[in-house]
Amino acid sequence: MLSRYDGKERTRYRLSNFLDSHQRSKLLNFDASPAPLIWLNVEKFTTRRFHALMSRNPLLRPRRAAAGLTAVLSLLAGGLLASSPAYAATATPGRFLLVGGLLSQNVAVHGVAKDGTLSKVAGSPFAASAGFSIVVTPDGKNAYVATLTGSSITGYRIGADGKLTAIPGGKVGTGAAVVGLALTPDGSRLFATMGGGENEVRSYDVAASGAITKTTAPPAAVPGDSALSLPALSPDGRFLFVTSTLLSKVTSFAVAPDGRLTLIGQYPTGNVPALPAVTPDGKFLYISNEQGASLIGFAIGADGTLTPTPGGPYPTGDLPHGAAITADSGRLYVPTAGSGAVEGFRIGADGALASLPGSPYDAPDGMPGRTILSPDGKVLFLADVFSPGVTSRVHSYNVGENGGLAPTGLPATNTGVLMNDGPSAVLTPDQGPTASVRVVSAQGGTGFFSAAASSDPDGRIVRYDWDFGDGQTLTTTEPEVAHTFTGAGPRTVKVTVTDDEGCSTKAVFIGQTVSCNGGPRATATVTAP
Template identity: 25%
Template sequence: MMRRIGTAAALAVLAVLAVTPAATAAAPPPDDTGRSWEVAGMLPFASQGDISALAMMNTGSGAVRQAQFPDYFAFNAAYSPDARTVYGTGYVWDSLGAVFAAHDAATGDILWQVRTDEGQSGRALAVSPDGSVAMTGWAAVDLVTHEVETFSPCGDDSIPYAVAISPDGSTAWHTCSFDDPTPNLELRAYDVDTLAPVETIRIPGHYPGVAQGIEITPDGSTAMISRSYQATGEHTSIPVVLRVDLTTGTYATLELDTRNTISISPDGTHAYVAASNPGSALDTGVDEDPPPDHRGDEAPIPAAVTVALCAIDIATLTVTVSVPLNAVHADPAVSPDGAHVYAATWDLDGPAGARSGISTHETASLARLRDTPVADRSIRTLAITPDQAPIARLTASEPNSPVTFDASASTVEFGTISEYAWDFGDGASTVTTTPTVEHEYAEPGEFTATVRLTSSGGTSTEDVYTGKQLLRNGDASAVATVTVTVPAAVSTKLPPTGFQGAWVAIVGFGMLVAGVTAVTRRRVQHGREGA
């Protein structure tokens, strides 16, 4: 758009009071709140015989909805980066063949699925950061073409119980267990694109439990592995959590009897697990340190054993806080903003028989905020909606003094836009919590102003990924720019250093006669497809 400023307008700015260029936040924006995240969990064999279900809890209201399906016995779940699809793995019960299925996140309906021969692992699942491929214990699934390339990451002598993909999307790490002749846990790394072996980290004297979990810190340096066992004798072992340096292959252990999977916070400082109440001597009713058969037949866990939700400091490998869950098993999941931990809990012998639910906890203290009943059957591994980057839209007023920048047309899918980081292109910048700001330019010229948005979930342009799925789906859509040409008659020229009092800017005679032409170019960065 081109606007000509006539002689009268030029005369109006012959004299201005000198001020330091400043950014001023304007009035609060209209309500631009997006929807709440959802926590999804699989219910193998829900209330009707051999029918499984996908349960989804709204983290804001606590409301739960379920979608039933008879196609497979579901074990694991993970979201696509755009939060539109929930992927599940499990078994075909009559053949024990493995299943990979894609569910519509809005309805829970199965969109498509692939199956394999019996005897394969239907537990392991990780979705790559770019959403192009899913790694399971038996195949790499192309999520665009739905093509499947089967392979055996642990060879013929073992099956993988868990898999995690590196945050750069290049490598898939599988947990494998071998007797040769003593127990050994191996982390086997494969190239995600070619499935070629990359590296093996061998951990002697350890083997995984069936419901093992693995996640990777967002910087890609460290793997945390739950439900591992360290052999202490021919028929004895102690349960441990493993911390593995993926660069050096060194590892450390924390003695803790974890029950199922593990979840890492978005800042990479803590891991969350469910474990037999740490620090208390529980009467399990079974022999001390029962070693599981690493092929899958674990010693039964009596109903008397309850678990606690535990926070582990990854750097020190210590439990910093724990709270009882009053359940036999639990699977944790951390929210994208790191403020809450959700635990899928189930108990085979509750007051009314089998029961399951999702509890909500504050991360620092693990204080229980809410308990949400889900079903009368067990609930498996949780997955949480990835937070999405805001979509920034930016306009600028005509180059008056000051210029008003407006990002109020920006949108966000989840939560709210919590931060607007402004760069005015002249060396000045500011951060506001409101979408409009005013700025005075001290010199004439062409300036490109930029706004970078951050959602209340902490998402801006950068991804946060912890091995299984994205927590924050960062995108360039969070940034918008606009170019403003400021004429000499509009700029607020700064006084000399140490000057006090009023300062008058005189506009040349030629400008008064000819007037001032100001050209403003505006560019709004387009959002992602479908926004």
Template identity: 35%
Template sequence: MNKQSVGGTSRRGGGPVRALAALATVAALILGLISVPSTATAEPGASQAASSNPKFLVVAGTEMGKVVVLRLLDGGGLRKVSEQSTGNGTMSVKVAQNGRTVFVGNMLDQAIAVYRISDSGRLNPIQKIGVGGVPVTFQPSPDGKYLYVANGLGRLKTLRITDSGRLQDTGHSVDQLNATLAPMVTVDPNSKFVRVASAFEWGIKSYRVGGGGRLIPLGTVSAGITPVNGNTTPDGKFFYIAHEMSMDVRGYRILKDGNLAPIGSWFSGPISHEVQITADGKRAYVPNAGSFNITGWNIGKNGRLTPLPGSPYASDVLTMPALVVLNPNDKYLYAIDVFSPGKLGTTHAHSFRINPNGSLTKIGSTDLGLLVVDGPVAQLAG
């Protein structure tokens, strides 16, 4: 097992684990290309933006081990302010509830790097901590107490987030669904329940959070073909998840005991990635990399989805939106491409205005200077 260290990770646990890390990175990239799941995800609906007034968009390049930071401009535009190397095989970026602590998961390093973002958008290193495997994806709890990590070896680990932003291993871990290369983790807005979606088993497993962050297994429900990470409405009533190969979004009612009950399914588009939900809980958006567009819905009081006016909304020609990030003011949406073949190379972030009826109007595009952006690697911060 890797041990916690400052400024680096222990060299123990190489060999087979490092080989698994390399395999996981290659598999994740290939899967994203052939419509089998990427590990796309983002914060749960109510806490997607870690603060109510974020200043930056943080995006990592999957294959480059590099993170770029963009400032959110008045009017919805973006401006690149910094970039830096953060590790090898970056597949997950998350921001704690304080808006300042940034977690970057590097699979080939078998570690999570922790940073504090400055007022200027610079990432200042705090710590690197080994996770005893491959940090495929992870999720901070909205209450700011814990980080739940899928370590790529069939375990879901609980790390404590300290006041300084450093991570401590609680010693708590549970078996997850048997999807070591592509588990997806979400936490409900009330921080009481954690969910793992298994892209290879086509299921969603729920856990209740006990004392000290200990996870208590609940039930498992079926999902569609190759689910990517899900999201929960801010009121904690409904859970939605998109599927790359069955090209739909499925909705579930969250029961009092934390288990899920199916509501229905709705067509989204080819290579659908993670659902994002507005801060008011009234609308949901899904990027469709295979059709170069974004699908939007109204969320009814019964949890059922109805299309927004003009949906789906086209991105630029031959750009493949893999992630959407919503500003908590519910005025702007940012779509990040997994590839941008229509832009002749590096990936782009596209800004959209969210109109009063929920429809989207394109504002502009910003070159990220990254080759591949796939997985849960874009978050608001500051």
């Protein structure tokens, strides 16, 4: 979330430039909030990027801002601000990028090709009361949208063609603005942070049909007064971490099987902590300190306690925002909306961050707000909060072997949504492979085995790891092997498969949505005579 307050007087562009007090109150669901909760900081942004953006689009010039945005919203409602056309590239089956628009109240959906090319889904963007958060189920079939103005959580079915349709029973009223969402790695439970005076976390069960119902667990209060909080779950689902924007703290909760939350502790962060992310190995939590121009890291204890990582907080450019972490927990990328860049860090064994070669990496004019990594970690997508063309654009970078970023050269994609803020840009997960193995023949002490019936729903299998049960192992790129056993007697032969995006036996999760829906189905066994 873009926010600003450090007690200093400086030029700011606020929601009051665009919306009157009644509209702001309705948007943020605060009945008597005289001050806007989202400010566009222009300390450095003013001198360079903001004036560039303003000069390129007369609708955004300061003197015409109020009327300008009204016109923009009217155009959006009439469908006159079209998003980018489709490009001639084959999307990965079932792989889509969802981008929410806070001010336009809709969600854009684009198909995603392996090289990072985005193709607009017919009918996108789709009407939805989008807020700060969107999560997608591990199977990639359902999305849940946090709603600020409608005080609800709404579920949408993601069709095979990427179109969004409302899920029967997939909407639940909350009576308060929903700020953030986190979905458990198995997709069975949803945690939601409430804004305004509620300042609490609620839990919801997610049925196989996609319907959501409130659990029997009571809401858990977040200590102190923080109107804007965002959640992140540990990959094992045992702990929930909630940032407190106004308090500059993060709260840790233990998660019971029934969704009940027990307070573990509250820990200082930097100034205005916003978007949290957890490493897929579950060892570290990182939080963007929006007004501290830094990231802070914590080691996650076995009991859910948090300990600051060495050398933190780690300096960044202005307004660090939504970070992405690689599947191997080795690197982190964070956009800096006020500086117009993406910064890359190597994550040390102790959680300390060190800048990657060439970091920071320039971003196109606009306000970069969210980084999203492809499941294989080879492409990084960058979603703008605002872009020179008013509506948010998505840019793409190739990720080098050393972690460095280089633009793909693909054209920026206009999503057609206005103001993508918070963790509301997400890729549908890579679906992990399913292993199958059989004995082709056995002669004497030699067996011939085939895993050719193994499958991957959205790609191909590129690696087979064999364990022959006699102490010998083998890795192949082909599904058939022959093996001569040591010793006599039946053996259990095991094969584990990995797909072309690196997904195998484990899910990859950084706090809100799974990016690789791996699991035990990637392993199969057979008894060799």
